[in-house]
Amino acid sequence: MSGTNRRRITSKELAKLAGVSSATISRAFSPDSRIGSATRDRILAVAREYGYQPNAIARSLNNQRSRLVALVVNAIGNPCEAEEQQLLVHRLQARQLLPIILCCADHSDRLQLMRLASTYQVDHVVIFSDMVSMQDAVDIFHTTKPIIVSFEPLENEDVSNIRIDGAAGAGEIIDKIVADGKRRFAYLSGTKSSWIDKLRRKWFADALARHGLAFEAEAFGDYSYDSGFKEAVLLLHRSKVDAVICGNDVMAIGARDAARRVLGKNTPNDIAIVGQDGIAMAGWDCNDLTTLSLDHAAFMDAVVEVIERHEAGDEGPHSITLACTPRWGSTA
Amino acid sequence: MSGTNRRRITSKELAKLAGVSSATISRAFSPDSRIGSATRDRILAVAREYGYQPNAIARSLNNQRSRLVALVVNAIGNPCEAEEQQLLVHRLQARQLLPIILCCADHSDRLQLMRLASTYQVDHVVIFSDMVSMQDAVDIFHTTKPIIVSFEPLENEDVSNIRIDGAAGAGEIIDKIVADGKRRFAYLSGTKSSWIDKLRRKWFADALARHGLAFEAEAFGDYSYDSGFKEAVLLLHRSKVDAVICGNDVMAIGARDAARRVLGKNTPNDIAIVGQDGIAMAGWDCNDLTTLSLDHAAFMDAVVEVIERHEAGDEGPHSITLACTPRWGSTA
DNA sequence: TATCGTTGTGCAAACGATTACACAAACGAT
DNA sequence: ATCGTTTGTGTAATCGTTTGCACAACGATA
Numbered sequence: 001m002s003g004t005n006r007r008r009i010t011s012k013e014l015a016k017l018a019g020v021s022s023a024t025i026s027r028a029f030s031p032d033s034r035i036g037s038a039t040r041d042r043i044l045a046v047a048r049e050y051g052y053q054p055n056a057i058a059r060s061l062n063n064q065r066s067r068l069v070a071l072v073v074n075a076i077g078n079p080c081e082a083e084e085q086q087l088l089v090h091r092l093q094a095r096q097l098l099p100i101i102l103c104c105a106d107h108s109d110r111l112q113l114m115r116l117a118s119t120y121q122v123d124h125v126v127i128f129s130d131m132v133s134m135q136d137a138v139d140i141f142h143t144t145k146p147i148i149v150s151f152e153p154l155e156n157e158d159v160s161n162i163r164i165d166g167a168a169g170a171g172e173i174i175d176k177i178v179a180d181g182k183r184r185f186a187y188l189s190g191t192k193s194s195w196i197d198k199l200r201r202k203w204f205a206d207a208l209a210r211h212g213l214a215f216e217a218e219a220f221g222d223y224s225y226d227s228g229f230k231e232a233v234l235l236l237h238r239s240k241v242d243a244v245i246c247g248n249d250v251m252a253i254g255a256r257d258a259a260r261r262v263l264g265k266n267t268p269n270d271i272a273i274v275g276q277d278g279i280a281m282a283g284w285d286c287n288d289l290t291t292l293s294l295d296h297a298a299f300m301d302a303v304v305e306v307i308e309r310h311e312a313g314d315e316g317p318h319s320i321t322l323a324c325t326p327r328w329g330s331t332a
Numbered sequence: 333m334s335g336t337n338r339r340r341i342t343s344k345e346l347a348k349l350a351g352v353s354s355a356t357i358s359r360a361f362s363p364d365s366r367i368g369s370a371t372r373d374r375i376l377a378v379a380r381e382y383g384y385q386p387n388a389i390a391r392s393l394n395n396q397r398s399r400l401v402a403l404v405v406n407a408i409g410n411p412c413e414a415e416e417q418q419l420l421v422h423r424l425q426a427r428q429l430l431p432i433i434l435c436c437a438d439h440s441d442r443l444q445l446m447r448l449a450s451t452y453q454v455d456h457v458v459i460f461s462d463m464v465s466m467q468d469a470v471d472i473f474h475t476t477k478p479i480i481v482s483f484e485p486l487e488n489e490d491v492s493n494i495r496i497d498g499a500a501g502a503g504e505i506i507d508k509i510v511a512d513g514k515r516r517f518a519y520l521s522g523t524k525s526s527w528i529d530k531l532r533r534k535w536f537a538d539a540l541a542r543h544g545l546a547f548e549a550e551a552f553g554d555y556s557y558d559s560g561f562k563e564a565v566l567l568l569h570r571s572k573v574d575a576v577i578c579g580n581d582v583m584a585i586g587a588r589d590a591a592r593r594v595l596g597k598n599t600p601n602d603i604a605i606v607g608q609d610g611i612a613m614a615g616w617d618c619n620d621l622t623t624l625s626l627d628h629a630a631f632m633d634a635v636v637e638v639i640e641r642h643e644a645g646d647e648g649p650h651s652i653t654l655a656c657t658p659r660w661g662s663t664a
Numbered sequence: 665t666a667t668c669g670t671t672g673t674g675c676a677a678a679c680g681a682t683t684a685c686a687c688a689a690a691c692g693a694t
Numbered sequence: 695a696t697c698g699t700t701t702g703t704g705t706a707a708t709c710g711t712t713t714g715c716a717c718a719a720c721g722a723t724a
Contacts (some may be wrong), residue, residue: 006451008475010710021387021674024713033713036672056451057398058710068432068452077418077612079411086409089435098452100400100430103421105673113425118431119388120400121340133506142383143340181368225616257617280409284557285589286618342680353704356693362693368702390680391710 009052029054033238039220060121069124069307070117070141072102072110072132078223080248080277081128088126089301090101094306097123107131114140124307126215130196134159145315149308160310162302162319165181166276166324169292170203172208173326177272178211180244180332186217186235188228188255197247200276203292204245217241221251228254233262242271243332249275249282249291256289257332282327290332292324334491341384341517361386365557392453399651401456401639402449402473404434404442404464410555411459412580412609420458427454428635437461446472456639461527464492477647479638481631482528492642492649494634498608498656501624502535505543505658507558510543512664515573518549518567520560520587522579529579535624538579549573549621553583560586565594574603581607581614581623588663604664614659624656624663 002043010023018025020039020300026034028043056136060066073081089099102117104110110132118141125146127137137146138159139189148161177185185208190197201215208214217239221227228251232244236259244259246252252275259265259273267273273284278293302320309318343357352371359367360375375442379385391400401424405413417433433451436442439579445448449457450473454601457478458649459469469478480493509517517540521527532572533547549571554561558603564576567592575593578584584607591597591605599605609616610625634652641650 011712014712022711023674023676023713024672027673030712034670034672035456039672053447053451054712055393055453055710056448057392057453058679059712061387061393061681063713064679066389075418076408076421077411077415079414081407082414083409083413086407086435089408089433090437093436093441096448098432098434098449100432101421102425102430103418104425105422109425115385116428117387117430119385120721121387121389222532225612229617253616253618261617277720278556281613284585285561285593286585343682344680356703358680360680366700366702371702386682387680390709391682393711394682396709410666529676572674578707637696 008055008327009050009054011054014043014047014050014052017050018043018237025052026054035236037067038254054227065123066121066123068098068100068120068122069097070100070102070114070120071124072114072125072127072137074103074122074129074130074131075105076101077258078102079250079279079281082302083279084128084296087297092307093299095308097175097307111136111140118144118278124310126303126307130194145310145317147303147310149303157274158317160315161305161319162299162306163319163321164294164299164324165291165321166200166203167206169324169326171207173203173274173290173292173332174207174211176328177243177274178213180268182215182272184216184241185213185237185243185245186241187215187240188231188235188244188246188251189218189220190223190251192220196223200244200247200292215245221247223248223251223255225254225257227251229258232258233254236263236265236271243274244271245274245276249277249279249289251275252291252331253281253287256287257264267331274332276324282329288329288331289327290294291327293327294322294324298322340387341382341385346379346382346384346476350375357384358386364648370646377437382419392556395406396453398453398455399429400432400452400454401458402432402434402446402452402454402456404446404459404469406435406461406463407437408433408435411582411611415611416460416628416632419629420570420635423632424639425635427640429639437589443468443472450476456642458635461610462526477642477649479635479642490659492573492638493645493651494631494638495624495651495653496585496631496656498532498535498624498626499538501656501658502532503539503605505622505624505664506536506539506543509575509606509664510545512600512604514604516544516571516573517575517577518551518571518573519547520567520576520578520583521550522564524552524581532579532624533577534630537564547577553579553581555580557582557586557589559583561590563587564590568595568597568603572597575606576603577606577608581611581619581621582611583607584621584623584663585613585619588619601662606664607656608656610656610659611651614661621659622661623655623659625659626654626656630654 011022015022027033028040052217130150219231219235221231256273264273275289275291282289338499343354347354358370359365434445461483551563551567564587590607597603607621607623614621
């Protein structure tokens with residue numbers, strides 16, 4: 001209520017005002033500590049009056065616990081990541097944990113950024129980016145066991161992680177497309193050097209192999225609509241494929257647009273197009289994408305579960321695997 | 333390099349290892365402080381060897397500057413906000429400022445969350461949500477002058493802010509639609525109680541008034557695709573409008589889909605549909621939306637400029653206004 | 665009434681940095 | 695050789711909490 005008071009009042013000052021010691025102030029704000037309930041009520045009243053709140057920085061220094069969580073991500077603007085991050089941020093906040101977002105395109109900047117965040121003594125680190133090697137993560141956050149949310153093969157078995165298995169779902173999708181008469185498949189990758197992308201491709205390649213088929217063409221984009229569009233144009237000009245599996249939903253939408261607009265081919269009759277992620281947009285009427293979809297809420301529940309186990313002192317490593325399921329749309 | 337060492341080494345310990353005092357350690361890490369360059373080099377070498385980095389929490393406590401920035405947003409998942417946040421996060425990180433995201437749907441939770449963040453002594457607060465009253469922001473962050481990025485009329489003149497003016501752009505868009513022969517307009521609001529939404533509506537209403545026209549119908553959604561779709565269906569069933577101005581791009585896409593799918597009306601001949609924001613998706617071939625667009629990069633540049641002035645000690649208040657310009661698509 | 669928990673509070677030492685002040689050494693100028 | 699200045703380093707206080715320890719007051723028990 002102090003309006004535009006510049007400086008924040010400290011526990012020592014509040015102690016003087018309430019006629020107690022600063023230790024007692026502290027106890028008034030700690031749920032289970034020996035303090036008379038009358039004293040606590042009085043202190044809380046005075047605190048409210050003067051707008052006092054314990055300084056979390058000082059508290060963190062003393063406690064050795066900051067209640068900060070670093071989230072290392074590739075991009076916020078990408079819908080899939082944005083949807084997941086939104087879910088995770090809500091779950092963290094409900095637990096009084098504050099998320100610090102580390103978002104960086106460039107590799108060396110990213111490491112710098114991770115080092116910076118590690119100096120803030122974050123309690124947890126969640127790494128969504130497979131652009132970060134596990135070893136770097138462990139080195140930089142050596143006091144905080146990170147949680148890796150990605151698909152890199154674990155060369156370091158001491159790190160908690162959450163993985164996704166889309167083999168079965170990819171199989172279902174390929175079965176249907178083959179049943180629909182398509183035989184000539186292309187894979188439109190999200191990135192050239194990503195483990196996630198290689199793994200996702202393998203799910204589909206294995207499914208194709210069971211039909212005695214293989215990818216006839218490949219292209220690489222960057223998970224963006226524009227790259228999906230552009231690479232699809234090139235791809236469809238140079239090879240006569242009738243089915244394109246894309247690295248994510250946004251690229252699939254780009255590829256669908258390219259096929260329709262530039263090549264005059266419509267889904268699913270002329271060409272089948274498949275996305276991956278299962279973002280909300282995939283279900284919009286204008287897209288209605290067939291996609292290998294992940295339950296993002298369950299995914300983030302898993303992340304939080306690992307965090308809670310770490311908080312409880314059980315540092316694992318914990319490993320959770322979630323399955324992807326097809327979302328059937330009109331593009332394949 | 334210490335691998336999986338549990339505890340982090342402190343400056344005092346490093347001091348012992350390097351044969352200096354902890355004050356000297358501190359000086360080695362402060363760019364312009366009196367220290368022999370030989371000593372500094374030696375300390376930095378030893379520090380690297382033992383993986384020492386100054387503890388930012390302790391540093392913040394002493395400095396009274398945390399280099400944390402609170403970002404209060406409505407949603408991360410919404411593409412417009414996600415795109416802006418991405419740009420802002422990059423700009424902050426380039427200045428060694430770490431963003432803490434506060435994202436909350438519920439109002440009382442949001443205030444709680446802001447109070448929590450304020451205990452972390454954030455250096456700056458950027459409020460993107462017009463669901464937060466300016467007075468609440470000022471009360472909660474009374475030691476940190478917040479920056480309001482929204483459109484609420486400023487009853488408190490002491491707050492820096494960035495505003496958007498779309499009056500001219502809305503005029504251009506309305507002029508064109510009227511020139512195309514449309515006369516019956518509807519406004520599909522983003523939210524019922526939002527200042528931003530009222531202001532945006534006014535830009536278009538004023539432009540219509542100059543043609544002697546007014547909105548014939550109104551509906552309220554929640555900025556989501558689904559609400560755009562659903563409200564458009566209801567709206568177009570109960571009134572024969574031939575142009576719909578939407579609160580944002582995502583709703584416009586929903587309305588366009590509804591018109592096409594449910595009513596069988598196509599843009600722009602049967603009906604004109606206009607969005608607002610100018611998100612990347614508006615430019616995708618499948619959407620190609622006519623929209624009142626904002627230069628998000630310039631917008632975030634403005635935010636950062638105000639932050640830099642605050643950092644330089646000039647707390648203003650500063651006020652920057654940016655104009656919106658039309659993006660011409662095939663929907664209107 | 666003497667004794668023994670229990671309860672509530674204060675004192676003071678952490679937590680890990682930064683920085684004003686003091687001081688010694690080194691240096692240049694006279 | 696002496697003085698003044700600059701340079702580099704250490705000492706100790708500080709930032710705002712939390713918490714182990716000590717202790718007084720209190721009611722319950724024997």
